[in-house]
Amino acid sequence: xxxxxxxxxxxxxxxxxxxxxxxxxxxxxxxxxxxxxxxxxxxxxxxxxxxxxxxxxxxxxxxxxxxxxxxxxxxxxxxxxxxxxxxxxxxxxxxxxxxxxxxxxxxxxxxxxxxxxxxxxxxxxxxxxxxxxxxxxxxxxxxxxxxxxxxxxxxxxxxxxxxxxxxxxxxxxxxxxxxxxxxxxxxxxxxxxxxxxxxxxxxxxxxxxxxxxxxxxxxxxxxxxxxxxxxxxxxxxxxxxxxxxxxxxxxxxxxxxxxxxxxxxxxxxxxxxxxxxxxxxxxxxxxxxxxxxxxxxxxxxxxxxxxxxxxxxxxxxxxxxxxxxxxxxxxxxxxxxxxxxxxxxxxxxxxxxxxxxxxxxxxxxxxxxxxxxxxxxxxxxxxxxxxxxxxxxxxxxxxxxxxxxxxxxxxxxxxxxxxxxxxxxxxxxxxxxxxxxxxxxxxxxxxxxxxxxxxxxxxxxxxxxxxxxxxxxxxxxxxxxxxxxxxxxxxxxxxxxxxxxxxxxxxxxxxxxxxxxxxxxxxxxxxxxxxxxxxxxxxxxxxxxxxxxxxxxxxxxxxxxxxxxxxxxxxxxxxxxxxxxxxxxxxxxxxxxxxxxxxxxxxxxxxxxxxxxxxxxxxxxxxxxxxxxxxxxxxxxxxxxxxxxxxxxxxxxxxxxxxx
Numbered sequence: 180x181x182x183x184x185x186x187x188x189x190x191x192x193x194x195x196x197x198x199x200x201x202x203x204x205x206x207x208x209x210x211x212x213x214x215x216x217x218x219x220x221x222x223x224x225x226x227x228x229x230x231x232x233x234x235x236x237x238x239x240x241x242x243x244x245x246x247x248x249x250x251x252x253x254x255x256x257x258x259x260x261x262x263x264x265x266x267x268x269x270x271x272x273x274x275x276x277x278x279x280x281x282x283x284x285x286x287x288x289x290x291x292x293x294x295x296x297x298x299x300x301x302x303x304x305x306x307x308x309x310x311x312x313x314x315x316x317x318x319x320x321x322x323x324x325x326x327x328x329x330x331x332x333x334x335x336x337x338x339x340x341x342x343x344x345x346x347x348x349x350x351x352x353x354x355x356x357x358x359x360x361x362x363x364x365x366x367x368x369x370x371x372x373x374x375x376x377x378x379x380x381x382x383x384x385x386x387x388x389x390x391x392x393x394x395x396x397x398x399x400x401x402x403x404x405x406x407x408x409x410x411x412x413x414x415x416x417x418x419x420x421x422x423x424x425x426x427x428x429x430x431x432x433x434x435x436x437x438x439x440x441x442x443x444x445x446x447x448x449x450x451x452x453x454x455x456x457x458x459x460x461x462x463x464x465x466x467x468x469x470x471x472x473x474x475x476x477x478x479x480x481x482x483x484x485x486x487x488x489x490x491x492x493x494x495x496x497x498x499x500x501x502x503x504x505x506x507x508x509x510x511x512x513x514x515x516x517x518x519x520x521x522x523x524x525x526x527x528x529x530x531x532x533x534x535x536x537x538x539x540x541x542x543x544x545x546x547x548x549x550x551x552x553x554x555x556x557x558x559x560x561x562x563x564x565x566x567x568x569x570x571x572x573x574x575x576x577x578x579x580x581x582x583x584x585x586x587x588x589x590x591x592x593x594x595x596x597x598x599x600x601x602x603x604x605x606x607x608x609x610x611x612x613x614x615x616x617x618x619x620x621x622x623x624x625x626x627x628x629x630x631x632x633x634x635x636x637x638x639x640x641x642x643x644x645x646x647x648x649x650x651x652x653x654x655x656x657x658x659x660x661x662x663x664x665x666x667x668x669x670x671x672x673x674x675x676x677x678x679x680x681x682x683x684x685x686x687x688x689x690x691x692x693x694x695x696x697x698x699x700x701x702x703x704x705x706x707x708x709x710x711x712x713x714x715x716x717x718x719x720x721x722x723x724x725x726x727x728x729x730x731x732x733x734x735x736x737x738x739x740x741x742x743x744x745x746x747x748x749x750x751x752x753x754x755x756x757x758x759x760x761x762x763x764x765x766x767x768x769x770x771x772x773x774x775x776x777x778x779x780x781x782x783x784x785x786x787x788x789x790x791x792x793x794x795x796x797x798x799x800x801x802x803x804x805x806x807x808x809x810x811x812x813x814x815x816x817x818x819x820x821x822x823x824x825x826x827x828x829x830x831x832x833x834x835x836x837x838x839x
Contacts, residue, residue, distance in 0.1 A: 188313070189289050195320065196285035199590050203281065203330045207599040208273050210471060211333040214241050216262050217271060225267030232259035236424045245424075252424035257375045258336035276332035283338040284320075284329045290345040291547065292316035297352065298394040302511075304558065306575065311558055318582070319550035323466040323589035327539045330597035336377045337543045343373035344383050344544070351387055351405045355397050363404060367412040374416040379525045379544070384409055386521055393514045435475050435657050436616065437534045443480045450483045452528045455537040457491025459523065462539065463549040466586075469539060469593055470610040471603065472617035476656050478536040479613075511555060519548030553582075600624045608649055615656040619663040622649035626670050643674045664688045665698055678709040682718045686725065693726040703731050712743045730760035734767050737774065747778045758787075765794045769801065776808050784808040799829035803837075810839050 208217050216222050221231040221240030236245050237253035261279065269275040295312035302311040328334035347369035354362035373380035387409060391402055435441050440448040455478060470477065481488055498516045505513030526533055526541035557578055565571040596606045604620035611617045625646040633639035647670050653663035668684035688698040702722055709715040719736045723729065734757040741750030754771045761767050772788035788805040795801065802825035810818035818839040826832050
């Protein structure tokens, strides 16, 4: 292909890329963008955080520590480095990230066409202006299942990996045709870049040999050096990855959101995996409806009797038969099936757990196989059904027009859903009605972003009801979903301002995780505002029954008994326990000093207040209280000294009230 022709085709993909995805350029950060950009401490360092990205698991910059949330960890430093560069240039303006995604997608589409044009030279096209390689590339390029990858900035890792994989394959072919060692070196570098972009590039250790087998006649002896450098590159990558995140396949976190098969038997697990594999085929053939939430329980746990499981087995059985049958004949449909199956295998849950049932981005590369299949059927099987050349052209033009219009319309409209977290969550929560993830996200974004912006009490009440509805759905699907329970407690507080409606959710969280920091803090905040004293005491006792080591609860309970029940014995007991748990906490010491004074334990009051004053020496009331205690144990000089200090700090103190 000449340079001028290459430029013409690149411009075609460039224009089509912006037609399809130009409406994402004004989008905000969405979904996992928080994980890798807006709430990632390493990314927000800009250029100075690049080494942190290269030397840590992908999640460390977000969580502040290594967490075993997914099997084997995640090491995709190259896209993270790009995010650092974007952040250094544009800060938290997402435009540059969306622009990079669109441009990278355009590059991927063009590289796919360029490579297929080299491989499929023997396939003559029945429509002169639309070659077979171009038709395959355009079908892939237009397919709406790619919207998640392109519209979500985080999806850059998928596109970077594919671009590097295609370049690697092209360089391998260059070496085989020229026998120049420089192409071996470039092949190794390109493959290493692909692996650093995303781990699923490891499947190209099989894709590249399969491609060489199907479309070239090179001897095995000749291709050995090319395969050897790929293997060496993979070994080096694995060693680097092992040094950073460790190795092996580990169990994922004990949570339904990270292990969707947590509640299933082994038989149900594999039946459900087969169901999801069938779902991928359905989405390729008919990409509607699309959702980001294929988590529990949008995808149900099923057994082998399920009709869709049986249908999926039949479909994949037929594909396997056709792939094997056409292998020796180097049939392109066999190749398409191999490419689809090999690249999907690593995200199928069959090899190791991936922490989700399925996702549209997992089929980003695999959809190339579908594009080859559909293009072949249109170009080489359809004419067998329509002998008339004129009729064939009419029918083929109609098919291409229908596919192009439907794919474009679906892609462009689906992009709109990805505008921000609110549009995405509130839309997909009605697609994945039984999806806990989308419903909790919808409830949370309404509660935290929209409720504070409400202009009238009626609008606020309506938004709170919507939030609670979504959160109820999430909790119904997954009763131990901590995020949903916390948000539901928050929503109930905003709606009722009564701890009675909040505490059942917070206590449920503590039963699951007694040390959940946000919940522990929230309990203290809402109970200190609770006006029903008896319920307040009851609620604190319930919380302490689950986690007895929260000094703040003991302190607040002691203050409540003292101030509202006039029970100094219980007040003293609880605040003394708080001191045992937090011996150097100022608030504990201050309140214990007061309750000792009220109980006429003046020596103890002096001892505790002296320590409180050492921590906070500029609080006038501390000096007043200790002065009173000193006076009551007969140390008048000390009393006078401390009341003088109190007046120096706060001249409004009336000394005439004190007999010293």
